[in-house]
Amino acid sequence: MRSNPATPAVRWCALGRTTGGDFEALARHADGTASGPTPIPVGDLAGFVAALERDHAPRWVWQSSAAVYPQLLAAGVRVERCHDLRLCHQILRNSQYVADRSALAAAAQWIATPTPEDISPADSGPALFDLDAVPRGHNQPATLADALAEYDRQRSAVNDSSHPGRLSLLLAAESAGALIAAELTAAGIPWDAAEHDRILTRALGPRPASYSDKPALLAAAGARVREALGDPLLSLDSPPKLLRALRAAGIQTSSTSQWELAEHSHPALEPLFEYKKLSRLLTANGWAWLDEWVRMGRYRPVYIPGGVVTGRWASNGGGALQLPRVLRPALRADPGWTLVIADVSQLEPRVLAAMSGDTAMAAAGRDTDLYSGIVATSTIANRDDAKIAMLGAMYGATSGDSGRLVPQLRRVFPRAMGLVDGAADIGERGGTVTTWLGRSSPEADLDWREAQSQASMPGATPQDEQIARRSARERGRFTRNFVVQGTAAEWALAWLAEIRKQLARFPESEHSPSAESSGPVFARRPHLAFFLHDEIIVHTPADQAAQVSEVVQAAAAAAGNLLFPGGAVDFRIDLHITDRATKA
DNA sequence: CGGGGAGGCGCC
DNA sequence: AAAAGGCGCCTCCCCG
Numbered sequence: 232m233r234s235n236p237a238t239p240a241v242r243w244c245a246l247g248r249t250t251g252g253d254f255e256a257l258a259r260h261a262d263g264t265a266s267g268p269t270p271i272p273v274g275d276l277a278g279f280v281a282a283l284e285r286d287h288a289p290r291w292v293w294q295s296s297a298a299v300y301p302q303l304l305a306a307g308v309r310v311e312r313c314h315d316l317r318l319c320h321q322i323l324r325n326s327q328y329v330a331d332r333s334a335l336a337a338a339a340q341w342i343a344t345p346t347p348e349d350i351s352p353a354d355s356g357p358a359l360f361d362l363d364a365v366p367r368g369h370n371q372p373a374t375l376a377d378a379l380a381e382y383d384r385q386r387s388a389v390n391d392s393s394h395p396g397r398l399s400l401l402l403a404a405e406s407a408g409a410l411i412a413a414e415l416t417a418a419g420i421p422w423d424a425a426e427h428d429r430i431l432t433r434a435l436g437p438r439p440a441s442y443s444d445k446p447a448l449l450a451a452a453g454a455r456v457r458e459a460l461g462d463p464l465l466s467l468d469s470p471p472k473l474l475r476a477l478r479a480a481g482i483q484t485s486s487t488s489q490w491e492l493a494e495h496s497h498p499a500l501e502p503l504f505e506y507k508k509l510s511r512l513l514t515a516n517g518w519a520w521l522d523e524w525v526r527m528g529r530y531r532p533v534y535i536p537g538g539v540v541t542g543r544w545a546s547n548g549g550g551a552l553q554l555p556r557v558l559r560p561a562l563r564a565d566p567g568w569t570l571v572i573a574d575v576s577q578l579e580p581r582v583l584a585a586m587s588g589d590t591a592m593a594a595a596g597r598d599t600d601l602y603s604g605i606v607a608t609s610t611i612a613n614r615d616d617a618k619i620a621m622l623g624a625m626y627g628a629t630s631g632d633s634g635r636l637v638p639q640l641r642r643v644f645p646r647a648m649g650l651v652d653g654a655a656d657i658g659e660r661g662g663t664v665t666t667w668l669g670r671s672s673p674e675a676d677l678d679w680r681e682a683q684s685q686a687s688m689p690g691a692t693p694q695d696e697q698i699a700r701r702s703a704r705e706r707g708r709f710t711r712n713f714v715v716q717g718t719a720a721e722w723a724l725a726w727l728a729e730i731r732k733q734l735a736r737f738p739e740s741e742h743s744p745s746a747e748s749s750g751p752v753f754a755r756r757p758h759l760a761f762f763l764h765d766e767i768i769v770h771t772p773a774d775q776a777a778q779v780s781e782v783v784q785a786a787a788a789a790a791g792n793l794l795f796p797g798g799a800v801d802f803r804i805d806l807h808i809t810d811r812a813t814k815a
Numbered sequence: 816c817g818g819g820g821a822g823g824c825g826c827c
Numbered sequence: 828a829a830a831a832g833g834c835g836c837c838t839c840c841c842c843g
Contacts, residue, residue, distance in 0.1 A: 510837095633831070716832065764827045
């Protein structure tokens with residue numbers, strides 16, 4: 232980025248759509264002046280953005296990164312920063328940090344997700360959905376005036392909020408996440424289809440001629456189950472039929488799920504578990520998946536920032552966030568490139584320690600595995616118990632091993648436990664909780680509130696009370712977990728954004744032909760290739776891997792300090808450099 | 816015959 | 828029936 236002395240610096244530039252389908256831009260300069268509106272024919276957008284980005288790297292204020300950024304990336308244009316009005320609106324309209332949410336709540340058009348088709352109707356493909364089904368006022372492209380008005384509302388909401396600093400951070404992180412999500416899709420996950428095929432063949436047998444044919448080892452496992460149950464025609468894929476057959480064979484189970492069947496002993500169960508495992512692999516990530524999702528050595532899922540209420544990302548397309556471990560070796564770097572794989576150790580407990588200011592828990596995790604640290608500083612006997620107790624504390628376990636261990640944790644870490652217990656209490660009473668940076672949980676829905684009031688009426692039956700109590704506890708577990716999961720998601724966004732920023736400063740490496748699959752922006756630079764809640768994978772030219780590792784480590788420290796200044800909590804990164812993502 | 820719920824299981 | 832939070836996606840199966 233260079234600055235051009237002939238024009239004042241541009242701080243931000245808002246984009247909107249005209250009724251004719253073109254774009255309009257308004258640039259706000261550092262000296263307070265503005266230039267625009269500038270009309271931009273739809274075909275000139277990439278050139279306009281590239282030029283302004285090169286000279287000023289402004290914050291791009293637009294309706295939705297998901298709608299506009301993929302095309303910019305395809306045209307070879309990367310942007311440094313943006314303000315994603317739709318995602319930020321979602322946060323602000325719900326945030327308890329925002330004192331007056333009425334103006335945002337009234338701006339209904341900002342709720343829905345525009346599709347890329349909304350932005351470039353010129354590429355008139357077949358309609359992806361029935362437009363009549365979309366409520367009026369939703370999915371409409373925003374005009375420049377719409378965008379400017381919404382940006383004003385959002386900045387006012389932040390300025391007038393109880394925590395302007397935290398909310399600003401959250402909106403910047405969420406917006407950076409929106410850019411990263413599009414970039415991850417553009418770069419793709421480097422995927423070795425031949426290795427995937429080898430893994431499938433080893434597990435299932437050779438690829439059948441047709442998708443409808445059962446692979447040999449799956450069929451063999453099925454035959455063993457039928458044999459053991461004495462039911463040669465049984466369909467194992469139908470839970471009701473399988474359940475009847477299991478019960479007929481004397482297995483007193485109420486479902487066909489593994490966790491319940493594991494309690495029983497019967498010769499049919501071992502082959503049944505094998506059958507379920509293989510069947511799952513085949514149907515979820517078998518050859519059909521490979522044919523559908525892997526092209527030119529890349530798997531390109533679509534990530535959906537803010538797609539989960541807690542702020543975690545969701546994904547569309549091939550189940551990117553559920554890739555089974557057994558397939559990880561298929562995630563493989565291009566020749567001459569390598570992978571930097573990093574995950575945060577015990578992210579959620581550490582986030583809890585930081586946000587609650589629990590110095591004892593922070594100390595337990597300093598320079599060490601947190602669970603081992605808990606064993607060393609508490610009455611909990613071993614690492615497994617410490618982990619189970621911690622998960623139980625964050626998820627709200629009340630019974631089983633986990634429920635029994637949680638009270639021990641409560642004695643050692645009263646502040647951390649007080650925070651999650653308090654969040655649970657608020658949720659049980661129908662209240663709303665908020666993450667560290669300001670994302671609030673949804674309000675209790677109407678059914679929930681009705682169940683509660685029903686139970687408190689004079690004529691309430693014991694059953695009414697039971698239903699109400701159960702739903703109250705369920706909601707308590709949700710809000711208990713929300714504050715931790717949501718704040719962890721914020722930490723992860725800050726980590727990602729810092730990694731992205733630093734990677735963009737790397738020099739371009741020598742041309743590597745196979746990396747062209749990563750697209751024009753990333754073919755010659757280390758880039759993020761995968762993100763999964765607390766784990767990232769950077770695909771990098773091999774000779775830059777060591778520097779990338781340093782960046783990834785440093786970014787974790789930076790994220791910790793950004794969210795929790797003072798750095799009392801150590802966010803430890805487990806990192807390795809490898810060509811193939813076999814996870815240790 | 817398509818939509819959607821349920822059962823089930825993969826990931827964190 | 829379920830176990831302890833958040834998801835996506837597969838198949839089966841019922842329903843309109």
